Amino acid sequence: MARRARRILPGYGLTLGLTWFYLGLLVIIPLSSLFLKTFTMSWDQFWSTVASARALAAYRLTFSASLVAALINAVFGLLVAWVLVRYRFPGKALVDALVDLPFALPTAVAGLTLTALYSSNGWYGRYLEAAGIHVAFTSIGVAVALTFIGLPFVVRTVQPVLEDIDADVEEAAATLGATPWETFTRVIFPSILPALLSGFTLALARALGEYGSVVFISGNMPMRTEIAPLLIITQLEQYDYAGATAIAVVMLTASFTLLLAVNLLQRWSRRRLETRPS
Amino acid sequence: MPTVSTGVRSQRSRTHSLLLLAALVPLLHGCSKPGTESSEAVTLLNVSYDPTREFYEEFNAAFVKQWEAKSGKKLSIKQSHGGSGKQARAVIDGLEADVVTLALAYDVDMLHDKADLIPKNWQTRLETNSAPYTSTIVFVVRKGNPKGLRDWEDLIQPGVSVITPNPKTSGGARWNYLAAWGHALRKEGGDETKAQEFITRLFRNVPVLDSGARGATTTFAERGLGDVLLAWENEALLLTEEVGKERFEIIVPSESILAEPPVTVVDKNVDKRGTRAVAEAYLKHLYSDEGQEIAAKHHYRPRSQAIAAKHASHFPSVKLFTIDEAFGGWRKAQQAHFDDGGIFDRIYAPKSQ
Numbered sequence: 001m002a003r004r005a006r007r008i009l010p011g012y013g014l015t016l017g018l019t020w021f022y023l024g025l026l027v028i029i030p031l032s033s034l035f036l037k038t039f040t041m042s043w044d045q046f047w048s049t050v051a052s053a054r055a056l057a058a059y060r061l062t063f064s065a066s067l068v069a070a071l072i073n074a075v076f077g078l079l080v081a082w083v084l085v086r087y088r089f090p091g092k093a094l095v096d097a098l099v100d101l102p103f104a105l106p107t108a109v110a111g112l113t114l115t116a117l118y119s120s121n122g123w124y125g126r127y128l129e130a131a132g133i134h135v136a137f138t139s140i141g142v143a144v145a146l147t148f149i150g151l152p153f154v155v156r157t158v159q160p161v162l163e164d165i166d167a168d169v170e171e172a173a174a175t176l177g178a179t180p181w182e183t184f185t186r187v188i189f190p191s192i193l194p195a196l197l198s199g200f201t202l203a204l205a206r207a208l209g210e211y212g213s214v215v216f217i218s219g220n221m222p223m224r225t226e227i228a229p230l231l232i233i234t235q236l237e238q239y240d241y242a243g244a245t246a247i248a249v250v251m252l253t254a255s256f257t258l259l260l261a262v263n264l265l266q267r268w269s270r271r272r273l274e275t276r277p278s
Numbered sequence: 279m280p281t282v283s284t285g286v287r288s289q290r291s292r293t294h295s296l297l298l299l300a301a302l303v304p305l306l307h308g309c310s311k312p313g314t315e316s317s318e319a320v321t322l323l324n325v326s327y328d329p330t331r332e333f334y335e336e337f338n339a340a341f342v343k344q345w346e347a348k349s350g351k352k353l354s355i356k357q358s359h360g361g362s363g364k365q366a367r368a369v370i371d372g373l374e375a376d377v378v379t380l381a382l383a384y385d386v387d388m389l390h391d392k393a394d395l396i397p398k399n400w401q402t403r404l405e406t407n408s409a410p411y412t413s414t415i416v417f418v419v420r421k422g423n424p425k426g427l428r429d430w431e432d433l434i435q436p437g438v439s440v441i442t443p444n445p446k447t448s449g450g451a452r453w454n455y456l457a458a459w460g461h462a463l464r465k466e467g468g469d470e471t472k473a474q475e476f477i478t479r480l481f482r483n484v485p486v487l488d489s490g491a492r493g494a495t496t497t498f499a500e501r502g503l504g505d506v507l508l509a510w511e512n513e514a515l516l517l518t519e520e521v522g523k524e525r526f527e528i529i530v531p532s533e534s535i536l537a538e539p540p541v542t543v544v545d546k547n548v549d550k551r552g553t554r555a556v557a558e559a560y561l562k563h564l565y566s567d568e569g570q571e572i573a574a575k576h577h578y579r580p581r582s583q584a585i586a587a588k589h590a591s592h593f594p595s596v597k598l599f600t601i602d603e604a605f606g607g608w609r610k611a612q613q614a615h616f617d618d619g620g621i622f623d624r625i626y627a628p629k630s631q
Contacts, residue, residue, distance in 0.1 A: 119501040219486035222626035234446040
């Protein structure tokens with residue numbers, strides 16, 4: 001009682017309890033049941049399902065395409081956020097609203113639309129294929145779809161942080177003799193790096209689990225353009241529930257490790273920012 | 279930070295509507311439960327696969343009219359459509375279907391194997407393997423048939439591009455694959471190695487494996503990919519007659535497989551809900567002249583000889599083999615060809631490339 005009184009606002013115990021309950025109900029229990037399901041398999045069964053050549057090819061594609069997509073979004077999302085915060089231009093409100101659209105669009109619609117654009121008779125595809133670049137039904141197509149669905153994350157995480165940086169800081173840097181490039185790399189970039197990393201993480205996480213939009217554009221060829229979530233559906237079509245969860249568990253573990261690593265990196269960059277001598 | 283709130287808000291409202299939906303689903307589900315015996319309206323749920331939507335809309339209206347006149351009770355029939363395997367899993371996971379009308383017997387078998395909802399011998403309970411209407415696998419080619427594709431052998435020639443969905447994820451695509459295999463096997467006098475060679479060459483000509491039949495149709499018709507689309511006859515007729523007769527034509531190969539989409543009452547559910555009598559009458563009505571006529575109208579081959587004769591011009595005669603003759607039934611076919619490590623996987627195994 002006495003300890004709790006030290007907090008200014010009451011409710012620590014209640015909110016923390018609710019948080020655990022909520023996360024337990026929504027995340028921990030469903031995910032544990034997923035892990036439990038795989039225990040119905042023998043180790044050999046598990047291993048032959050999750051480590052087949054086909055599964056390995058699918059993980060490779062899923063993770064590499066998701067990384068590429070998240071990196072593209074980190075670069076261009078930062079650019080979009082920069083333009084939206086720093087400049088006033090006609091149609092700005094429209095551009096701002098457009099950024100959120102990939103959130104709202106059902107992913108299957110996104111997949112169908114992208115496939116129509118990039119296939120050999122589509123608006124982009126006909127020129128790209130003339131130049132010898134095949135996008136639809138290749139791994140490039142997978143990355144394109146994942147880039148599309150991940151667009152809003154980086155913009156929306158970086159934007160508020162950029163807004164909070166006062167112009168004085170830049171002016172101060174300039175008066176102290178910093179070139180524009182130095183101002184950006186040594187003053188602005190370190191302050192937005194944590195936000196950029198969380199945007200990158202969100203885009204990456206979203207891409208790793210994406211199914212709906214990708215199956216239309218990837219062509220689903222075994223060993224070449226098959227994503228891991230499709231393999232899960234494949235297992236389900238054989239009524240192999242345990243096999244499906246086995247692949248899901250591998251995906252989940254790998255994703256969790258990756259996300260944890262990025263989160264640690266983000267914390268480290270934030271701490272570095274806070275402890276930096278100013 | 280005004281801008282961030284727009285993003286969060288749109289996300290939040292999406293979450294809200296999802297939560298709302300999640301809350302409503304059991305409610306809706308609850309609504310369909312009562313009304314078992316009393317004078318309240320009886321409801322039936324028919325869980326079916328994708329291309330039967332229009333067919334069952336018309337058939338349900340016909341059956342309701344007939345049933346209400348006979349019994350004096352209100353009846354309403356709900357239908358649910360989706361990929362055949364996905365629909366079967368929904369029923370296994372607890373969707374209270376009174377009847378299922380799916381694309382292949384293997385999916386219905388799983389209602390017995392995985393959840394014991396129906397007896398093992400379900401397929402013998404109605405005539406003709408519990409498949410009141412049938413179809414077969416045909417070729418859809420571009421107008422004028424520029425590559426001159428007439429039969430299965432033409433599909434394995436170099437430079438021919440074949441569109442078929444992935445048999446691992448699409449029940450319909452399994453019929454395509456089995457039609458090709460069955461033909462090759464019979465032609466080679468039962469030599470499995472030669473049949474496997476044939477199917478490998480066929481799938482080398484497949485540039486894209488869509489996850490479902492409708493996706494494959496889109497790839498072929500809208501994206502302009504491929505010289506030939508392997509499709510169920512009813513889907514092919516729908517595509518050519520209702521979408522683009524001037525763009526596509528149908529080629530019927532010398533022989534093909536008899537696709538039997540089966541139907542059954544889901545015993546556990548009808549007994550729980552007290553709907554067995556009406557569910558059984560519903561399926562029987564599929565075999566009636568009226569049911570057979572509606573099936574023919576929606577491009578399924580009727581089982582009734584008399585009705586089939588009336589529509590003979592619509593359904594060209596083709597030598598048909600059944601899955602039991604060629605493969606010894608669905609379970610064997612599934613295990614040998616489509617399960618992990620089966621023949622289909624071996625086509626794409628790295629060492630054979």
